[in-house]
Amino acid sequence: MAKKISKMSKADLKAEVKRLRRRARKLLGTGGTAPAAPAVSPLAPAAMPALPPVAGVAFATGMAGVRYQGRVDVMLARLCPGTRMAGVFTRSATRAAPVLDCEEKIALPDDGQGAAIIVNAGNANAFTGAAGTAAVEAITQAVGQAVGVPGSRVFSSSTGVIGDPLPHQRITAVLDDLVTRLDPAGMADAARAIMTTDTFAKGASETVEIGGETVTIAGIAKGSGMIAPDMATMLVYLFTDARIARAPLQTLLSRLTGPTFNSITVDGDTSTSDTLLLAATGQSRAPEITDLRGKPAKDFAAALERVMLNLAHQVIRDGEGATKFVEVAVTGADNDADARKVAMAIANSPLVKTAIAGEDPNWGRVVMAVGKSGARADRDLLSIRFGDILVAEKGWRAESYTEEAGAAYMRRPELVIGVDLGLGRGKSTVWTCDLTHRYIDINADYRS
Amino acid sequence: MAKKISKMSKADLKAEVKRLRRRARKLLGTGGTAPAAPAVSPLAPAAMPALPPVAGVAFATGMAGVRYQGRVDVMLARLCPGTRMAGVFTRSATRAAPVLDCEEKIALPDDGQGAAIIVNAGNANAFTGAAGTAAVEAITQAVGQAVGVPGSRVFSSSTGVIGDPLPHQRITAVLDDLVTRLDPAGMADAARAIMTTDTFAKGASETVEIGGETVTIAGIAKGSGMIAPDMATMLVYLFTDARIARAPLQTLLSRLTGPTFNSITVDGDTSTSDTLLLAATGQSRAPEITDLRGKPAKDFAAALERVMLNLAHQVIRDGEGATKFVEVAVTGADNDADARKVAMAIANSPLVKTAIAGEDPNWGRVVMAVGKSGARADRDLLSIRFGDILVAEKGWRAESYTEEAGAAYMRRPELVIGVDLGLGRGKSTVWTCDLTHRYIDINADYRS
Numbered sequence: 040m041a042k043k044i045s046k047m048s049k050a051d052l053k054a055e056v057k058r059l060r061r062r063a064r065k066l067l068g069t070g071g072t073a074p075a076a077p078a079v080s081p082l083a084p085a086a087m088p089a090l091p092p093v094a095g096v097a098f099a100t101g102m103a104g105v106r107y108q109g110r111v112d113v114m115l116a117r118l119c120p121g122t123r124m125a126g127v128f129t130r131s132a133t134r135a136a137p138v139l140d141c142e143e144k145i146a147l148p149d150d151g152q153g154a155a156i157i158v159n160a161g162n163a164n165a166f167t168g169a170a171g172t173a174a175v176e177a178i179t180q181a182v183g184q185a186v187g188v189p190g191s192r193v194f195s196s197s198t199g200v201i202g203d204p205l206p207h208q209r210i211t212a213v214l215d216d217l218v219t220r221l222d223p224a225g226m227a228d229a230a231r232a233i234m235t236t237d238t239f240a241k242g243a244s245e246t247v248e249i250g251g252e253t254v255t256i257a258g259i260a261k262g263s264g265m266i267a268p269d270m271a272t273m274l275v276y277l278f279t280d281a282r283i284a285r286a287p288l289q290t291l292l293s294r295l296t297g298p299t300f301n302s303i304t305v306d307g308d309t310s311t312s313d314t315l316l317l318a319a320t321g322q323s324r325a326p327e328i329t330d331l332r333g334k335p336a337k338d339f340a341a342a343l344e345r346v347m348l349n350l351a352h353q354v355i356r357d358g359e360g361a362t363k364f365v366e367v368a369v370t371g372a373d374n375d376a377d378a379r380k381v382a383m384a385i386a387n388s389p390l391v392k393t394a395i396a397g398e399d400p401n402w403g404r405v406v407m408a409v410g411k412s413g414a415r416a417d418r419d420l421l422s423i424r425f426g427d428i429l430v431a432e433k434g435w436r437a438e439s440y441t442e443e444a445g446a447a448y449m450r451r452p453e454l455v456i457g458v459d460l461g462l463g464r465g466k467s468t469v470w471t472c473d474l475t476h477r478y479i480d481i482n483a484d485y486r487s
Numbered sequence: 488m489a490k491k492i493s494k495m496s497k498a499d500l501k502a503e504v505k506r507l508r509r510r511a512r513k514l515l516g517t518g519g520t521a522p523a524a525p526a527v528s529p530l531a532p533a534a535m536p537a538l539p540p541v542a543g544v545a546f547a548t549g550m551a552g553v554r555y556q557g558r559v560d561v562m563l564a565r566l567c568p569g570t571r572m573a574g575v576f577t578r579s580a581t582r583a584a585p586v587l588d589c590e591e592k593i594a595l596p597d598d599g600q601g602a603a604i605i606v607n608a609g610n611a612n613a614f615t616g617a618a619g620t621a622a623v624e625a626i627t628q629a630v631g632q633a634v635g636v637p638g639s640r641v642f643s644s645s646t647g648v649i650g651d652p653l654p655h656q657r658i659t660a661v662l663d664d665l666v667t668r669l670d671p672a673g674m675a676d677a678a679r680a681i682m683t684t685d686t687f688a689k690g691a692s693e694t695v696e697i698g699g700e701t702v703t704i705a706g707i708a709k710g711s712g713m714i715a716p717d718m719a720t721m722l723v724y725l726f727t728d729a730r731i732a733r734a735p736l737q738t739l740l741s742r743l744t745g746p747t748f749n750s751i752t753v754d755g756d757t758s759t760s761d762t763l764l765l766a767a768t769g770q771s772r773a774p775e776i777t778d779l780r781g782k783p784a785k786d787f788a789a790a791l792e793r794v795m796l797n798l799a800h801q802v803i804r805d806g807e808g809a810t811k812f813v814e815v816a817v818t819g820a821d822n823d824a825d826a827r828k829v830a831m832a833i834a835n836s837p838l839v840k841t842a843i844a845g846e847d848p849n850w851g852r853v854v855m856a857v858g859k860s861g862a863r864a865d866r867d868l869l870s871i872r873f874g875d876i877l878v879a880e881k882g883w884r885a886e887s888y889t890e891e892a893g894a895a896y897m898r899r900p901e902l903v904i905g906v907d908l909g910l911g912r913g914k915s916t917v918w919t920c921d922l923t924h925r926y927i928d929i930n931a932d933y934r935s
Contacts, residue, residue: 044501044504044505047501047504049497049500052497052500052501052503052504053492053495053500055500055504056492056495056500056503056504056507057492059504059507059508060507129858131855131858131859132857132858132859132860132862132863132864132865132866133854133855133857133858133864133866133869134858134866163851165851165854166851166854166866166879166882166883166884167882167883168867168881168882168883169882170883171882171883200851201851201852201854201855202850202851202854202879202883202884264838265838265855267859306837306838307755307835307836307837308836308837308838308852308855308856308859309855309858309859310855311854311855311858387755388755388756389754389755389756389837389922389926389930390712390713390754390756390930393926393927393930393931394930394931396927396931397930397931399931402650403611403613403614403648403649403650404649404756406581406613406614406649406650406759407579407581407649407713407756407757407758407759408756409580409581410577410579410580410581410582410757410759411579411580411715411756411757412580414580415580416580416581417580418580418581418582418614419616421581431614431650433616434614434615434616434617434619435614435615435616435618435619435650436614436650474837474927475927476924476927478837478841479841479844479922479923479924479927482837482838482841482842482845483841483842483844483845483847
């Protein structure tokens with residue numbers, strides 16, 4: 040029971056104010072009544088990795104004031120002649136104007152001209168009718184003129200509020216300045232320019248030897264909420280100096296999206312703007328990759344997948360309000376599709392996610408999620424593990440399981456929930472985070 | 488910015504402690520550091536409606552101490568000879584032992600003997616292996632002996648924690664006492680006995696004239712979280728004195744479940760215990776209902792649907808942490824199935840639900856949910872309304888819409904989100920609530 044205020048000394052009162060303020064900060068993640076800038080996610084990497092330049096790519100960032108004043112909110116990437124572009128986009132039925140434009144352009148014949156990517160934060164240019172389409176046209180034409188490529192080779196993305204008209208003149212007004220500052224070493228700054236509710240900038244890179252020469256793959260991503268990608272994720276831009284034709288490049292990108300960006304979920308909500316672009320500049324001296332079955336292609340694909348998975352995991356580590364990074368690994372399903380249904384049912388269950396937030400080893404809710412998933416399951420063949428701890432099997436709690444062991448495990452910041460259905464060889468792994476008060480703070484306020 | 492503690496007077500400090508304590512209570516929904524008993528939902532009806540006795544049905548409740556000491560946690564209903572039973576149960580692949588038992592019994596030939604329903608709170612007897620099945624057998628046999636019906640005519644439900652063995656002896660130990668206290672006026676007490684995280688007891692009734700005689704329908708329900716029923720809802724028991732054969736009774740119940748209990752969602756999570764039972768005692772003097780196409784059957788069905796919808800709405804009004812009662816009405820879809828996909832995508836979207844909690848007229852998130860639903864939609868034909876306010880149409884915000892009007896509307900406790908897809912005649916209405924801090928408080932702690 041709290042002490043009566045009338046009976047407290049001044050020292051007591053001071054201590055109580057201190058305690059209550061600390062508690063309010065903890066509850067809200069903010070320092071006072073005004074919403075403070077979000078702290079960095081506790082799951083963030085210690086530092087952003089150094090991103091190597093990729094030959095043929097240069098970046099510039101600027102303050103266009105699209106929505107926020109005084110923050111970098113636009114990034115431009117220029118890609119040299121000979122660059123091959125591949126892309127994967129959201130399948131949302133209400134996708135944004137820039138996404139529709141990118142889809143059209145990525146399907147055009149690739150004549151090996153130069154290209155450009157322009158991205159703004161603060162406004163998604165989604166559900167903005169004919170004005171939205173006109174804004175994309177104005178921006179991409181202006182960028183094309185500024186960097187010397189046709190408008191059909193300019194790919195644009197917008198992220199932020201849905202339904203407000205995009206003040207595209209603010210973006211075109213800064214292009215001349217951006218072009219003078221294009222810098223091959225600017226990729227990390229570009230990652231910062233495209234953040235919205237993100238609490239850290241996301242980048243990853245790999246190198247791979249092909250024919251005795253080094254090929255570099257590097258990329259950046261943004262995303263924190265509205266994350267349940269459907270064919271792509273929020274915004275991801277990948278760059279490589281590999282020499283590879285358009286068709287195999289697109290095939291690889293599409294194939295690798297399934298086990299990476301399409302296997303993460305923060306909240307089960309799918310953005311109207313999900314865009315994943317991969318630019319291959321062909322500037323490496325490594326031999327051209329032509330046959331996807333050969334060792335060079337396999338090595339390249341493995342490195343590309345590592346970059347994609349690394350970025351996908353960073354998106355989850357920055358999931359809105361996240362305090363736990365959770366891998367859900369399902370095996371033993373009738374088929375992979377069923378395994379994915381079970382994995383996503385667990386990863387998107389608010390009851391599972393709140394239990395994880397509360398560090399409660401509530402395996403009964405995992406059983407519930409398996410049951411509702413729609414996949415075939417047999418209660419008596421199902422087994423559940425938390426990390427290496429066998430929790431339940433044969434239709435009941437495992438004999439060896441103790442609540443203490445489960446509770447101790449749940450206090451870790453990184454968790455693995457393993458489910459074996461005991462039916463077949465289908466498997467699927469997805470990644471998610473917990474559901475905390477901070478998610479509600481962010482989303483009861485933030486206008487997206 | 489908060490004032491420095493060192494510069495505050497004693498009066499300032501007192502005021503600040505008061506303010507911070509009030510704020511902490513608001514944030515947590517509790518009065519201190521210990522989790523307090525949940526307050527009654529702000530959406531609760533002013534009072535529980537009076538529930539009329541239904542001829543042929545008597546209730547008793549007791550304290551078995553299944554999980555909680557000192558609270559009523561078990562209810563028994565005795566049904567007179569001639570009672571016809573119908574039921575709808577969850578399709579969860581991990582459904583609980585009592586559900587599996589009920590499914591078997593409801594399929595047996597109905598010889599018009601008496602029957603009984605026994606329900607406990609505190610333990611769901613779900614995922615409890617062979618011991619769970621044995622517990623159901625022990626309880627239903629003991630109830631049968633106590634009330635004088637075969638065990639095959641005793642229907643049991645259990646609600647509460649998943650995965651803990653049900654201490655069935657605690658229930659059978661109180662049966663003799665329960666039987667001595669069976670009371671036709673005990674339905675409201677029965678509603679209280681089956682509550683778990685519910686903050687109010689749920690009951691509803693209707694009467695209907697058939698052949699000049701009155702038929703009564705009354706029922707009770709429990710449910711607050713893990714609500715996204717799949718063929719039934721949490722626990723619902725309906726009673727009527729109508730004379731109606733088993734087959735049409737089951738047909739009606741199954742048909743009416745779709746637009747009522749299967750059209751509500753709190754959190755998109757589906758219980759392992761969902762059970763809906765309807766007992767028709769045949770004690771009314773009204774003529775028997777034999778033909779579902781006749782006026783008597785239609786009148787009876789309409790009254791039954793009103794009771795079912797009333798109880799379904801009460802479950803939403805007691806949604807965990809709910810502060811808003813939300814109807815999502817979708818029209819103009821290609822077909823009803825598509826309309827339902829859209830309605831459920833909106834009703835289950837954490838981003839839509841947190842925006843509602845924040846009283847933010849964030850219609851862009853409704854667009855997002857339409858887009859991800861998987862139903863066919865055309866951005867430019869879609870229109871969105873908040874109540875009577877046209878918010879968006881023709882691929883953009885409506886010209887007449889103002890943010891002020893939207894914001895004022897969102898402050899209401901009861902909201903209607905209308906979406907017209909502009910494609911066809913498919914429609915669907917579902918009901919849900921908002922997603923608040925309280926939901927997380929309840930579920931990061933409560934072991935279900």
